[in-house]
Amino acid sequence: MKVNEVPQDDANMLDGKLKEPCYAVDENGNYTTIKSVGWEAKNIVMQQAWSNISSKIDKVRLKVLDKKLSPIAYYMEKNIMSPKLLSQYTGFFSFTVRRHLKYKAFSKLSDEKLKKYADTFDITVEELKDLSLLKLESVNNAE
């Protein structure tokens, strides 16, 4: 790749927080780095990965609103976690986490236990319990 071929296809994948150095050859054949804001090929596959995650989150969101799954299941998906990873963050056993993903088990949980989940998700216990928040979320996840 030559310096003038380094793509600058911005799809806001770097959040405006940095430009990424790409190694490229200058007119004298010497390697240098050129900062890039993005490349279309890469943007496409990044967007694909995130839209895959978003659609998973949305499926769970609807199940929570149907009271089949608990809000913990929703925030777990939203934080791209698995029950295993969530168990490592909260200190609950993996099978306990799996049980808490069901709406029935969730409704019986103490605030103390809920706080462990809420802290992991960076939200309050009130937010974790508030199903009305999930009704608004479909718009936010579509980003």
Next chain:
Amino acid sequence: MPNNEIVLDFKHKQSAHCENGVVSNLLRYYGIDLSEPMIFGIGSGMFFSHMPFVKVDGIPVTSFRPLPGIIFKRVSKRLGIQFERKRYKNPHKAMDALDEVINENTPVGMLVGVYHLSYFPAPYRFHFNAHNLVAFGKKSGDYLISDPVMEGFEKLSYKELQRVRYAKGLFAPKGHMYYVKHIPDNLDINGAIIKGIKKTCKDMLTIPVGMFGVKGIRFMAKKIAKYPDKLGTRKASLFAGQIVRAQEEIGTGGAGFRFMYAAFLQEAAGYLKQDWLKEMSAEMTQIGDMWRDFAATTARLVKMRENHGENYKQVSDMLMNIADAEEAFYKKLQKITQ
């Protein structure tokens, strides 16, 4: 805790890949100027693996680099630089130990998870735990951070830094930190370059398992041709997209590190005074361009949601050509001597 302020004279240089970048920046603090490509080449960072039965989120893992930490280990071994490495069960102790070392005017490298790294771009914040950064001071209670992926300095609070040092999941860092302990007076850079190159050729040509090196590329080529029939449209496109992500995600410097390796060979030619390495560099640049073509074509497949067998056959053929080109390349390169 004493609210002491300390700022070390640490020069930050942005790099494509964090592991190379931290080592390069740490060594520069001690007056050793080795670029990112040099660290990458000496540490034999060039690699390929495709492991269909190791899956993350149901998608096979493809990687253009060895396991995290390996480049670092090889560089220190080949240059004879001693690092102190520590882990702590207790997060508070880990932070105290960090303060102590910084107070001795020593910049400290650390392994962290990126998911909770506040300054990182959101689209890249996955639960990836083998990221490297350096703390080189403390100001108003915040740690001064040199993160090689970022353009300038960053800051993290005590709480934020502790959190990322104790990220959970695969490769959990467990408070891992490291710093330079001893640097020999005479660094045998040329010797280290040769060792680095030989190991790369060996890894790419001779690992007797079909998932690694050049064989791994051919293996993936065969697999990808069967994706649409075997997996259906959606999954075929997800699997193919993941390969492109591994190749071009933050940190490879383009084309799955191939351009970075070409840059290394160019510098190596100067160190060793062997001009033929410049030709090898140019050849690796061409191979990198082939990888970029593969990525562009595959991404188009993903976007168009096409799953005709012939489209996947086309990218499969591209990979076969790349494998042939790489095989010929390493066979020439492995003849290197001092």
